[in-house]
Amino acid sequence: MKTTKQKGIQNILFRTEAPLEEVLVLTELFPLSEAISERLQRFSDILMGITPGAYDVMGVFGDWDEDNGRILSVFDAFGSEGNAFVIRFHAGRLLRIEEEDPDRFEQVLDQCVLHELVHALDMLVIRESCGIYHSRNSLESLSERENGLFWGVMHYFSFLRNEGVAMLAEKLILEESISSPSGEVLPRELDKLFRHLEEQLEKEHLIMSGSFIRELCSSVYAYAADTMMKMLGVIERRLPENDNEKIELLEKAMALDLSEWVVLIFSKHQEVLSRHEKTLSVLMSTEEGYSRLMLLSLQFHFDATELIRYCTTYCERQLSLEELEGQVRKECTSEYDVEHRLHLKAGELLQVRTEENAELIDWVLSYFYSQSDSINDNRPFIGYMDDWYVLDMALHRVGLQELSIE
Secondary structure (H helix, E strand, O other), rough: OOOOOOOOOEEEEEOOOOOOHHHHOOOOHHHHHHHHHHHHHHHHHHHHOOOOOOEEEEEEEEEOOOOHHHHHOOOOOOOOOOEEEEEEEEHHHHHHHHHHOOOOOOOOHHHHHHHHHHHOOOOOHHHHHHHHHHHHHHHHHOOOOOHHHHHHHHHHHHHHHHHHHHHHHHHHHHHOOOOOOOOOOOHHHHHHHHHHHHHHHOOOOOOOOOOHHHHHHHHHHOOOHHHHHHHHOHHHHHHOHHHHHHHHHHHHHHHHHHHHHHHHHHHHHHHHHHOHHHHHHHHOOOOOHHHHHHHHHHOOOOHHHHHHHHHHHHHHOOOHHHHHHHHHHOOOOOOHHHHHHHHHHHHHHHHOOOOOHHHHHHHHHHHHHOOOOOOOOOOOOOOOOHHHHHHHHHHHOOOOOOOOOO
């Protein structure tokens, strides 16, 4: 299938993987490939507003069994590259559903295709997280004792974010009644996660249990959409009905990289984290540093004097106005989207600097551009959490924005 559009799908191709024979694409699997192609094209058109450009899709029919027996489709992030996406479909399971329940099959195929296509369009953020995960420089910022435990927690947060984006798309575009679970599940799951972390530390284990992580992640589908909506400040009864507004909301979800996602989760669930403060020092690198961060995150009533006092605890000196202007003018080359956004916020603060607020702004910006803050900026995914808090409060104190984390 070929088109001449500058955005969206250009080509859709299909192949098989062992043990399926290639000839099946032109015979038994042909109707299935046609049904998938129609949906890919339709959803691609709907998602045109968040599509960075033109892309191809390779659908791969397989017959794997190394899972729980329920997976129908998978976006292959490692097999995809550039503007060529690979989506794998379990041919046998899909055909079985079509034979046993044709009406359900239509709904299931809609969900599969849309879900994996959204993962594909979200690939830049997914790859950013994977790239940092496998980066040697990132690993150097963790001690041997912390390594596996830290990445186990980050894997869960990453999985929750990625599935939250895809399932929000299902809710918005398919208008599926993905029912919100009774009560709020995420606090319970966070408690479970950090209790397991405590147990591993007590046993002096350096990694999380693989079976525990798999079980934790498998339950994500029940509350991922609900969690994403809460993180975006949306409740179900206020979901947009206008198509353009739906795409804007989905785009907002996809714009959250893992660093920002973790900051939001920690900020909106402080009551859970405060119960596990000592254990979370493993993530923050020092127990004292985390204690100070908890104090900051729980005290959004900090006035200018208290915020200045916090910053002076870590800054060796207040940077001069000339130095701050030089820092703001520098191009931000960080691999983290969150640092780019905070760098822009720093520029906004400097633009409204007056004699009345100069001391506050100068100390806050000195803190942001200092390497000696409460969490090392090189800490993967969470290094800018403290900077976010400080800049957020400063922007609120000078009247530029409402508190975004509370």
